[in-house]
Amino acid sequence: QNSITDSTAVYQALLVIEFGLDIHRIRDLINARLICAEDKLKRKLYPKFTKKLAVSCSGLVWMPDHGFTINNHVFSSSRRVENQEDLLDFVSESSTKPLPLNSPLWEIQVVKNFGDHKDTILLIRVHPILSDGLSLAHNVLASLTDLDAISCSVPKYSTRGKVYRFVKSFFCGSLIFLKEYFFAKADFNLLHGRHTIRSSKRVVSWSEPFPLENARRICHVTRSSLNEVLVSVAAGALRSYLQLNGIENPYNMHSLIPVHYRSGVSEFSIENNQNVYMTMQIPTNTEGAIPRLWKMKSFMKHVNHNALFSVSRFVRYVTSYTLPSALYNRLWKCIRNKCTCIISNVPGPEGPIRFGSRLIKDLVTWNPPTDDVCVSINFVSYDDQIKMTVMSDPSVLPNPELITRDFAYQMSCIAELLANRRIPGDQMTKRLEPLELDSEIHAEPTVEQIHHKMSLIQQELQDLKIQLESEGKHKHVAGETKIIRKIDFLKEQFRELLVESRQRRAAEQENAMILSEDDPDEDLDEDGEPKRPFRRRTLSISSRMSRLSTVSQSSTVRPLAANPATQFDLSSEIDSESEASFRMDGISQTGRKQHRRLYSEHPKQFEILEYASSPSVERKLRTF
Numbered sequence: 030q031n032s033i034t035d036s037t038a039v040y041q042a043l044l045v046i047e048f049g050l051d052i053h054r055i056r057d058l059i060n061a062r063l064i065c066a067e068d069k070l071k072r073k074l075y076p077k078f079t080k081k082l083a084v085s086c087s088g089l090v091w092m093p094d095h096g097f098t099i100n101n102h103v104f105s106s107s108r109r110v111e112n113q114e115d116l117l118d119f120v121s122e123s124s125t126k127p128l129p130l131n132s133p134l135w136e137i138q139v140v141k142n143f144g145d146h147k148d149t150i151l152l153i154r155v156h157p158i159l160s161d162g163l164s165l166a167h168n169v170l171a172s173l174t175d176l177d178a179i180s181c182s183v184p185k186y187s188t189r190g191k192v193y194r195f196v197k198s199f200f201c202g203s204l205i206f207l208k209e210y211f212f213a214k215a216d217f218n219l220l221h222g223r224h225t226i227r228s229s230k231r232v233v234s235w236s237e238p239f240p241l242e243n244a245r246r247i248c249h250v251t252r253s254s255l256n257e258v259l260v261s262v263a264a265g266a267l268r269s270y271l272q273l274n275g276i277e278n279p280y281n282m283h284s285l286i287p288v289h290y291r292s293g294v295s296e297f298s299i300e301n302n303q304n305v306y307m308t309m310q311i312p313t314n315t316e317g318a319i320p321r322l323w324k325m326k327s328f329m330k331h332v333n334h335n336a337l338f339s340v341s342r343f344v345r346y347v348t349s350y351t352l353p354s355a356l357y358n359r360l361w362k363c364i365r366n367k368c369t370c371i372i373s374n375v376p377g378p379e380g381p382i383r384f385g386s387r388l389i390k391d392l393v394t395w396n397p398p399t400d401d402v403c404v405s406i407n408f409v410s411y412d413d414q415i416k417m418t419v420m421s422d423p424s425v426l427p428n429p430e431l432i433t434r435d436f437a438y439q440m441s442c443i444a445e446l447l448a449n450r451r452i453p454g455d456q457m458t459k460r461l462e463p464l465e466l467d468s469e470i471h472a473e474p475t476v477e478q479i480h481h482k483m484s485l486i487q488q489e490l491q492d493l494k495i496q497l498e499s500e501g502k503h504k505h506v507a508g509e510t511k512i513i514r515k516i517d518f519l520k521e522q523f524r525e526l527l528v529e530s531r532q533r534r535a536a537e538q539e540n541a542m543i544l545s546e547d548d549p550d551e552d553l554d555e556d557g558e559p560k561r562p563f564r565r566r567t568l569s570i571s572s573r574m575s576r577l578s579t580v581s582q583s584s585t586v587r588p589l590a591a592n593p594a595t596q597f598d599l600s601s602e603i604d605s606e607s608e609a610s611f612r613m614d615g616i617s618q619t620g621r622k623q624h625r626r627l628y629s630e631h632p633k634q635f636e637i638l639e640y641a642s643s644p645s646v647e648r649k650l651r652t653f
Contacts, residue, residue: 038156038157038397038399039124039127039128039154039155039156039157039397040154040155040156040157040165040394040395040396040397041120041123041124041152041153041154041233041394041395041397041420042152042153042165042166042392042393042394042395043116043120043150043151043152043153043391043392043393043394044150044151044152044153044384044389044391044392045143045148045149045150045389045390045391045392046148046149046150046151046384046385046387046388046389046390047146047148047149047387047388047390048146048147048148048149048387049149049385049386049387050149050384050385050387051141052103052104052105052139054385055103055137055139055149055151055385056099056100056103058173058384058385059099059103059137059173060099062172062173063075063078063169063172063173064078064079064099066172074168074172075168075172077091077133077159077160078133078135078159079093079094079097079133080092080093080094080133081093081094081130081131081132081133081134082130082134082158088354094132094133097132097133101132102132102133102135102136102137103136103137103139104136104137104138104139105138105139105140105141106119106138106139106140106152108122108140110140110143110150111142111143111144112144116143116150117233117234119140119152120152120233120395121230121231121232121233123138123152123154124231124232124233124395124397124420125229125230125231128154128156134155134156134158134159135153135154135155135156135159136153136154137151137152137153137154138150138151138152138154139151140152148390149387151384153169155169157397161287161289161304163289163304163375163376164289166375166376166377166394170377170378170382173384174378174382174383174384174389175382175383175384175385175386193336194336194338194339195339197335197336197339197340198336198339198340198342198343199343201340202339202340202343202344203344205335205336205337205340206340206341206344209308209335209337209340210308210341210344210364211364213283213308213367214367215366215367216280216282216283216367216368216369218271218276218279218280218282218369219271219274219276220267220271220369220370220403220404220425220426221282221368221369221370221401221402221403221425225401225403225424225425226424226425227401227403227422227424227425228422228423228424230422230423230424231398231420231421231422231423232420232421232422232423232426232427232429233395233418233419233420233429234418234419234429234430234432234433235393235416235417235418235419235433236416236417236418236433236434236436236437237416237436237437238414238415238416239414239415239416239436239437239440239441240413240414240415240510241410241413241414241415242413243440243444244258244259244415244440246444246447246452247440247443247444247447249452249453250447250450250451250452250453251322251447252453253322253325253326254329255374256374257322257325257326257329258322258443259372259374259408259415260284260286260309260311260325260372261311261312261318261321261322261324261325262318262417262436262439262440262443263284263311263370263372263406263408263417263436264282264311264312264313264315264321264325265313265318265321265435265439266406266417266432266433266435266436266439267279267282267311267313267369267370267432268313268314269431269432269435270426270431270432270435271313273431278314279313279314280313280314281310281311281312281313281314282310282311282313282368282369282370283308283309283310283311283367283368283369284308284309284310284311284368284369284370284371284372285306285307285308285365285368285370285371285372285399285402286306286307286308286309286371286372286373287304287305287306287307287371287373287396288304288305288306288307288338288341289304305338305341305342305345306341306361306365307332307337307338307341308337308364308367308368309328309329309332309337310328311325311328311372312324312325312328318439318442318443318446319443319446319447322443345361348360348361362400365399365400365401365402366400366401366402368402369402369404370402370404370405370406371396371398371399371402371404371405371406372406372407373396373405373406373407373408374407374408374409375394375396375407375408375409375410376409376410377392377394377409377410377411378392378411378412379410379412379413380412380413381412391411392409392411393409393416393418394407394409394418395407395418395420396420397420398420398421398422403421403422403424403425403426404419404421404422404425404426404429405419405420405421406418406419406432407419407420416436417432417433417436418433419432419433475533476530476533476534476537479526479529479530479533480530482526483523483526483527483530486519486522486523486526487523489519490516490519490520490523493512493515493516493519494516496512497509497512497513497516
């Protein structure tokens, strides 16, 4: 772990709260919910927040701070913060200040009247000796917010290979530790090496939010974990930064990955730091976002195969009890200093939370650098959005905004490349859905209902455009993105309804034409019974040829005059044999009495074009 004398080793969290809270109200809430919070047995939930470190003959111990006052730890900052640039400078300057060792190692700075909406800023600073970042985010936020519990996506560990990992770490842990950690080569690049000079200052930056739903879809399509996707994106951002500085093909780097392990009664205990740093190779030498993700998956498979997490935890436990304190710290410091950066992920609340009945608009956290590792990259999620934050040494990485700016671009590139890929198993799920056979329950909407839906969508589109114009004045990027996505969805829905309406109108017109062409006398046969409807079939080439020959033969029966008003009598041209075998349905039955219709009694005028285009007349004069 970090040395207690390291002033820069401080966890930091930035909360942007709605206007309406003063410093006295904030102190009362923190004192009641964090300092004086007790469990069912009347024991304090967070006793270290009222204790300080004291030197004894056996080392550092925790002692109660009898002079503890809430005013010394929750205070207003004298700095004026008006815009985003001032906020970056304020957080960077606060990251350099050490925490006093003669009092509990935490503080909360309050800044009022931030931005156009006069929001309130809370900068929470906690030393890592109190607890790890994940436990702090889960417990402290759960205690400070108005809800009794908040929903956070906790890390999940597979229990299938638990016995295998334990056995492998017990028998092969020493060999794996020597190969992967002790004898591994140290990184040498622009951000790490003997040429870099450390300083006590820190600079911070954070990116624009990216929808967590899109990130999860990338995980589902590629069958990857969220950590694999985020680490590959961080590797791509570091690669882009090195290329901007003239290094076209950087080598692969090693990064420290803090892994939280569960121990004790509570999954997230606030008593001790439950992080284990695990070294992992990241694919900064791979070009392309998708190939970089596949390479990251292969690195993660290598980590799981060698059970590096179990080996790291087992070796750390053994060395802490067998080696002296100085040798133990020197050993793990040598292992950590071989890496270039720290990459961590802190899952925050999945939905919006409130503090003192005021909405927490934004939540940003930073993981501090350690020893000679001067770059720390952290991913934090809040309200279904995820951000990248960077804290670095200005002498090594003076402009961390170049890395955070590339985060949204890398994620958007991966999402665009996988936009047309379906989620594995999604098609099978659709096939297994039960078919709804009840047409009365699921009746198709009428044309009037479709037009009503289209009018509602048009009204909603107008409202959204007005809202988009108002949001654009305040420059809310996240709100504009949501509104634009909703507008695109409504436009697509309106387009589908328009196509369906046109198809319904065309079908109704076709049905009306068919009904008008039918002869009511043809619905009954000569016996007075309903006749089987005529079935039109698609004609093949031979049928069409025979049909054309029939047309030509029938056309020779009547005179082909140029005048369209030529009259003729069909009764004299049809002989008795063809008359006996003639039926309307096309079936020859000579033994049955036929109904003879005298066309001479109803003379009509025919044209060749009318004969070829009128299906009712064609059926009447069809010969078999």
